[in-house]
Amino acid sequence: MNGKDRLARFLQTDPRDVGCDEAMAVLHVYVELVADDPAAAADRFPGGAVHLAACGPCREDFDGLLAAVRNEG
Amino acid sequence: MDPLAELDDDSAEWLRVLDPGADDHDAGLARLHATLLRIARGELHRRRTSMVAGRELDDLAHQSAADAMLAILAKLGTFRGESRFTTWAYRFVILEVSHKLGRHYWRGAPEPLDDEQWDRLPDRLGVDPQEHAEAGRLAEAVRLAVEQGLTERQRTVFVDVVLHGVPLDALCARDGTSRSAIYKVVFDARRKIRAVLVANGYLASREEEPA
Numbered sequence: 001m002n003g004k005d006r007l008a009r010f011l012q013t014d015p016r017d018v019g020c021d022e023a024m025a026v027l028h029v030y031v032e033l034v035a036d037d038p039a040a041a042a043d044r045f046p047g048g049a050v051h052l053a054a055c056g057p058c059r060e061d062f063d064g065l066l067a068a069v070r071n072e073g
Numbered sequence: 074m075d076p077l078a079e080l081d082d083d084s085a086e087w088l089r090v091l092d093p094g095a096d097d098h099d100a101g102l103a104r105l106h107a108t109l110l111r112i113a114r115g116e117l118h119r120r121r122t123s124m125v126a127g128r129e130l131d132d133l134a135h136q137s138a139a140d141a142m143l144a145i146l147a148k149l150g151t152f153r154g155e156s157r158f159t160t161w162a163y164r165f166v167i168l169e170v171s172h173k174l175g176r177h178y179w180r181g182a183p184e185p186l187d188d189e190q191w192d193r194l195p196d197r198l199g200v201d202p203q204e205h206a207e208a209g210r211l212a213e214a215v216r217l218a219v220e221q222g223l224t225e226r227q228r229t230v231f232v233d234v235v236l237h238g239v240p241l242d243a244l245c246a247r248d249g250t251s252r253s254a255i256y257k258v259v260f261d262a263r264r265k266i267r268a269v270l271v272a273n274g275y276l277a278s279r280e281e282e283p284a
Contacts, residue, residue, distance in 0.1 A: 003207045007198055007211055007270075008276050011263045011270070013267075017260065019253050028156040029156050055241075056241070058252070061164075064119060065160070065167050067116075072159065
């Protein structure tokens with residue numbers, strides 16, 4: 001991937017992105033769905049999945065909550 | 074059907090013991106705090122932050138657990154049983170860890186941030202350092218697009234986040250605003266910069282991009 005492609009990818013935005021507040025409001029529900037069936041989770045919360053792919057801090061929170069759920073059993 | 078009526082046994086037990094009328098309420102609070110502290114420590118360890126270490130790291134874990142516990146008890150009535158109680162509760166402490174690390178960022182910020190460091194942009198985007206000429210054109214094209222297309226607020230936030238690598242949560246702490254507000258500014262800035270770059274012929278429009 002060259003520099004222009006990287007820039008284009010970085011600037012790409014998705015209108016389905018629900019933003020931080022909405023994604024965080026359902027994070028606990030989404031994480032449990034992902035732990036059981038990631039594809040089903042993305043089907044149920046497509047805008048949340050898009051947001052978590054684009055927003056680094058929310059993705060970090062998602063990763064942390066998923067790790068906690070998996071570690072605690 | 075009310076999801077609370079179908080709670081798993083563990084979640085139902087948490088709700089029972091966190092009821093102030095329960096005989097073992099104090100023990101329940103202690104158990105919740107110990108659980109939150111364990112999650113906070115695990116999360117700080119998982120993030121491997123270089124900003125905090127040693128006793129200060131454990132202080133952050135204690136603060137995160139304490140503040141999460143207050144929030145959980147205040148919002149207990151909003152728990153609807155859409156997830157296990159523990160997953161719902163862990164979310165509070167994970168978000169507290171993020172919030173506290175964002176505030177902590179400025180204590181260890183290495184240097185005052187200069188406004189114009191566009192030569193950093195290719196590196197921030199992961200452009201191969203061997204692509205010197207392309208990197209220079211790219212940085213200049215974006216700089217012009219920022220000047221032409223963004224408001225002053227969008228420009229400031231874009232420069233902080235993209236050129237200086239300031240975490241969104243650190244900007245929230247500095248500006249006293251929410252993560253979603255900062256994210257929206259960056260989201261709009263990216264969209265506008267892209268539109269200017271397409272209009273200037275630097276990037277292809279989406280219709281022209283290969284599938």
